[in-house]
Amino acid sequence: xxxxxxxxxxxxxxxxxxxxxxxxxxxxxxxxxxxxxxxxxxxxxxxxxxxxxxxxxxxxxxxxxxxxxxxxxxxxxxxxxxxxxxxxxxxxxxxxxxxxxxx
Numbered sequence: 647x648x649x650x651x652x653x654x655x656x657x658x659x660x661x662x663x664x665x666x667x668x669x670x671x672x673x674x675x676x677x678x679x680x681x682x683x684x685x686x687x688x689x690x691x692x693x694x695x696x697x698x699x700x701x702x703x704x705x706x707x708x709x710x711x712x713x714x715x716x717x718x719x720x721x722x723x724x725x726x727x728x729x730x731x732x733x734x735x736x737x738x739x740x741x742x743x744x745x746x747x748x749x
Contacts (some may be wrong), residue, residue: 709734
């Protein structure tokens, strides 16, 4: 919004105050879930970039589980979570094939 533009404020009725409380609660829960998912993905990507196939494979079930929980809690859309899982799986498989080729 341009500076100086008036902002409409809702009257602080009981229902509006309750809605504000609900939104704050939901926001906190969603942020917590999103943080958990992002941390799991970050750990997985760190293992992948370090070319640690065994470590990445160990982290895969936990990471995929976090993504599935995010789908159930509606923190992430199903297609988004599935896309993340697919790309991480492809990266793990590519790392495995590289390790086999070097051996």
